[in-house]
Amino acid sequence: MLRPKIIDLGIVDIGTGGVTPEFEICFNYDWSISTTITGTPGNATYTLEVSHDGIEWEEYKKDFAPYDIEDAIQDDTLPWIYLRVSASSGGASSGTAQFSLVLKDN
Numbered sequence: 001m002l003r004p005k006i007i008d009l010g011i012v013d014i015g016t017g018g019v020t021p022e023f024e025i026c027f028n029y030d031w032s033i034s035t036t037i038t039g040t041p042g043n044a045t046y047t048l049e050v051s052h053d054g055i056e057w058e059e060y061k062k063d064f065a066p067y068d069i070e071d072a073i074q075d076d077t078l079p080w081i082y083l084r085v086s087a088s089s090g091g092a093s094s095g096t097a098q099f100s101l102v103l104k105d106n
Contacts, residue, residue, distance in 0.1 A: 002105050009033075009099040012087040014044040014069060020099055022054055022084045029103040032074035033085065039095010044069035046087040046097070050080040057084070069097055076106060 010020035014037070033048060045066035049057040059065050066088065067073055085099045 005103040007101045007103065009083075009085055009101050011096050011098045012046075012085070014039065014041065014087055014093045014095055014097050015089055017044075017086075017088045019049075019087075020085045022051070022082045023101065024054070024082055025078060025103070026081070027078075028106065029078050030074075030076045030106040031078050031104065032072055032102045034072040034100050034102070035069060036098040036100070037070060037095060038098075040093060041069045041095075041097075042093030043090030044087060044093040044097065045090055046085050046099070048073065049084050049086055051082040052080055054082045069093070078103075 009023055012018040046069055047065040048060040050060045051057045
């Protein structure tokens with residue numbers, strides 16, 4: 001088994017919210033997203049947005065989103081080409097969240 005690939009998706013200000021740059025994935029992987037928080041997470045949340053063309057975006061697993069800013073998510077399929085993370089302050093949040101994508105061979 002090859003070592004997991006860790007990709008920095010970007011940093012978002014959790015006091016105001018924002019969106020990471022999109023990331024293009026060319027193969028199907030097992031994957032997880034984790035956050036590193038600097039500051040006070042407060043009620044900040046995030047959603048994972050996915051796309052097949054980089055133009056039309058939808059929330060990944062809408063029934064479970066949004067995710068608490070400190071929670072990781074994972075799955076064993078990656079059936080889309082593009083992904084990005086959208087963070088929302090939710091109030092009482094300050095600092096930044098760095099989002100990391102870990103890709104594992106499946």
